[in-house]
Amino acid sequence: MRTLTDISMPICPGMPVYKNKEEKQPVFETTSDFSTASAHETRLHIDAHTGTHIDAPLHMLEGGATIESIVLSQLVRSCRVVDLTGVTDAIRAADVEELGPKAGEFLLFKTRNSSDDFFNPEFVYVSADAAQRLADAGIAGVGIDALGVERAQPGHETHKRLMNAGAIIIEGLRLADVEPGVYTLVAAPLALVGVDAAPARVFLMTE
Ligand SMILES: [Zn+2]
Numbered sequence: 479m480r481t482l483t484d485i486s487m488p489i490c491p492g493m494p495v496y497k498n499k500e501e502k503q504p505v506f507e508t509t510s511d512f513s514t515a516s517a518h519e520t521r522l523h524i525d526a527h528t529g530t531h532i533d534a535p536l537h538m539l540e541g542g543a544t545i546e547s548i549v550l551s552q553l554v555r556s557c558r559v560v561d562l563t564g565v566t567d568a569i570r571a572a573d574v575e576e577l578g579p580k581a582g583e584f585l586l587f588k589t590r591n592s593s594d595d596f597f598n599p600e601f602v603y604v605s606a607d608a609a610q611r612l613a614d615a616g617i618a619g620v621g622i623d624a625l626g627v628e629r630a631q632p633g634h635e636t637h638k639r640l641m642n643a644g645a646i647i648i649e650g651l652r653l654a655d656v657e658p659g660v661y662t663l664v665a666a667p668l669a670l671v672g673v674d675a676a677p678a679r680v681f682l683m684t685e
């Protein structure tokens with residue numbers, strides 16, 4: 479029997495946001511309700527990098543491609559969830575080496591971040607050297623269970639090395655309930671046009 483596991487963050491006011499910045503909190507504005515109208519409507523005020531989301535090259539590369547350049551055929555595909563829960567600070571090149579990344583693979587990193595239900599400023603991130611190793615291996619994409627693939631390293635080398643290699647970056651995954659292994663990844667970003675990221679519903683199916 480096929481199993482489905484939702485690995486997205488619920489989006490609502492008070493959710494974990496990057497660096498706990500107040501301006502990154504979603505705001506749900508009720509623009510119409512039954513006290514004055516015959517329908518209930520809500521306007522969403524959310525950052526493109528809210529919750530589980532996909533970064534487009536423009537996020538870190540001046541003049542880079544925007545989110546609609548990433549097409550669904552790149553996001554509905556096989557992936558491998560790898561166990562890096564033993565990593566305490568950063569995923570290093572040696573950790574990547576041990577995984578044996580293959581060209582064209584999409585890797586999802588399950589780390590101790592998945593057990594945090596708040597924004598932890600000390601989240602496990604991907605070091606620039608690890609990103610280089612992944613880029614050299616020719617991976618198609620990486621997903622991580624933190625709201626950032628790096629912790630604002632100077633120059634954003636992790637993002638840039640992955641993006642320059644054409645690797646897709648998914649941030650904000652929830653992998654606590656996922657066993658390491660191979661799955662079908664379904665990542666569906668909102669069909670936004672011309673921006674640097676999009677929130678996405680992401681789930682895994684057993685193959
Ligand atoms: Zn992002």
